[in-house]
Amino acid sequence: MSRFGNIRKILPALEEMLGDRLSVAQSIREHHGTSVTHLAPAPPEAVAFAISTEEVSRIVKLCHDADVPVMAFGTGTSLEGHFLAIEGGLCIDLTGMDSIVSIHADDLDVTVEAGVTREELNHALRDLGLFFPIDPGANASLGGMTATRASGTNAVRYGTMRDNILALTAVMADGQIIRTSSRAKKSAAGYDLNGLLTGSEGTLGIITEITLKLYGIPDAMSAAVCHFDSLESAVKTVVETIQHGIPVARIELVDSLQMSLINKYSKLDYTAKPTLFLEFHGSELSVREQAETVGEIAAGHGGSNFQWATKTEDRSKLWKARHEAFYSVKTNYPGKDYWATDVCVPISRLTECILETYQDIERTGVVAPLVGHVGDGNFHLTLVFDEKDPEDLKKVEAFNDRLVERALRLEGTSTGEHGVGIGKKKFMIREHGPALDYMRAVKHALDPKNILNPGKIFDWEAEK
């Protein structure tokens, strides 16, 4: 039975609680129900701008009692329609929860509210000589990054959100506030609720505070760019670097097409060839050692000399260019639609996976610039298409189906870091097999009324 309209019963109570922090204005609702990718908009019926965990708890309790779906919202930069209100209901916008609650520099941890973005956090940490490494393409909120188990260019060295969370505060489906763990660096006390909530995409609880691990800014950091004549040579350089156990901080692949778009968008003049963006962290000595070793590996595959960026502003410029890859595509193909793929495979299967995918691009003529966190075996294509052309949509959809099928065959996953949302639901049965039934059982147990971000990751009922 549809739950659209149920919210009417609680709007007066919500208004009383939130005043002008509750909105039913169409523009606000549309902003909170429109994805940056090709997925169809699905605005919530109202938007609540919450300012505290206790307030989120009270809001969720009202929604729970009235059977109203609840979606959490951060910066709206997710790529799989995570926040779309496909069953209606209330969007809780957490951007007002933007306090850094406490920094424990001695323990290398920080507690933030969910609305703090990664750049805001790093700005606050800089004078302490600390940083938080996880960097998805967007300047996303840390709540959203936790909910989607985000990673980025530094994950090859520092891990993903999963590896960098000490504890969470979350509001559960019944409105109860829980704290999942302590600030201790490790614990064997019961089930890992940190892990369970991280990547649960708002379907098991609404994350309102996160205690994150921090890192000292390394004594030395150097970034470099290296061009190759073929994609295969670039990928093989990555594979060898990882297999040698060199602790590169970043090792990113960009293909020729994407390089030319980056050059255009960011007004740069890199050679438009398959390129690796690299970064090394450590002591002066260790950075030099790492760079020399990787330089030798690259040269063995015909790589160019490294173009170095050691000054902070040069490094920032280099990584800004890399981070703007998605926007460079959007700008170059105005009026088009975009589909961001996200497969991840074991590093030993990466060359095979990328080369087969390239053959598919050549065969089908799909426009698909490539960037990748290839040190993790993870790469993205931005499929450019025209949604109004049903043939074109069908073509990219089939392309993505083949890509995911290829990654799963090569012992990988359909999503390294973007999450499932709506976009990848259909792959979950193939990817998880019977394990999906136990995920569903957990959802049923923790959210028996299915009010938390319903219809995401998997359907409420198992397919027959």
Next chain:
Amino acid sequence: MSRFGNIRKILPALEEMLGDRLSVAQSIREHHGTSVTHLAPAPPEAVAFAISTEEVSRIVKLCHDADVPVMAFGTGTSLEGHFLAIEGGLCIDLTGMDSIVSIHADDLDVTVEAGVTREELNHALRDLGLFFPIDPGANASLGGMTATRASGTNAVRYGTMRDNILALTAVMADGQIIRTSSRAKKSAAGYDLNGLLTGSEGTLGIITEITLKLYGIPDAMSAAVCHFDSLESAVKTVVETIQHGIPVARIELVDSLQMSLINKYSKLDYTAKPTLFLEFHGSELSVREQAETVGEIAAGHGGSNFQWATKTEDRSKLWKARHEAFYSVKTNYPGKDYWATDVCVPISRLTECILETYQDIERTGVVAPLVGHVGDGNFHLTLVFDEKDPEDLKKVEAFNDRLVERALRLEGTSTGEHGVGIGKKKFMIREHGPALDYMRAVKHALDPKNILNPGKIFDWEAEK
């Protein structure tokens, strides 16, 4: 209602399936129902020696249908009574599942059956130049280490079991076999079942295969011992080392009493003072850099010169002595009972936690040699007592209660790595608050008949 005796209904079917790999012999049952610590023995009603995941699945299905509790068993070295058959039932001994299924050296991963021990694995990896770092005191099975979220001396650099598992095969309560993930280095595809099963102590599923991350054996490894005049100086050296972000591979604290016991047991002649055991991994250069920096920090706190062990056999001897700490206590106090504590606190609270605990030792006269993975904020006391003396038992129990209370007050946990089992159940409400209700909800959802290792971590029914 008691479930003792239910097993009789399925013994004929089990016998038919397993032949002489099913035992009801008293000695076998006692071996599988006796903890190495003070907890009272609780033998299972029968023991099945399984040899494959499919067989475990068939056994669990039988138990599920007949409402028979099932406990998994590896090396029996757990410290909190994890495998005790407190509600009767069947023990599944997994030591026969001792195959290394596949080594992917290029991907730095390995898949093992649950019965493989950590030393067996490292033996098999040595010639490939690879190793698996997690090292609890005992030569435990990797299944048991996964189920209890074990760690050890290397965790300060390499993380715990939680951080080193790519995927699991598990048999769920209904006998269904699941695979939790792929061999990809990261994934954002749905709930983190790896994390949920790791540390669930056999209460959510029986882990039969594990895909683990591996590491290249570093170019250079050096171990050293450093003595201090006071425990406080030793702890402060650790805290400063960690806060400087030095990537020590191991940094272990041993107090004077434990040093004298180690000397006696392992026939060594270390100075019986508060001591740090250290190890550095990396390139020659980086190891030298790390050692110099830590040497300076230690000297600033009055530490002795480092006594170095660089040759493999000397390093092995040094760490063997450290690993035998628990056995050195057992040998020195024959006929006594032992209670191993396991609190873990943020590093900034470690000095306070250890010094307050030492005051408690002085005040109460409890015999309590100390070792600790202090780089993680985790330390152990082996409380020596006489179980037949009710006053003595009461004394150490009250001591441990105060210790846990202290750790929780200092934002830590009751257990850094030993797990909860039976021994720490009573602390879970204090430690987790309402979060415990959601752990229980997960248990009820995944094991609705409560057959998997019942009565561990928390009770089936919430306390009123």
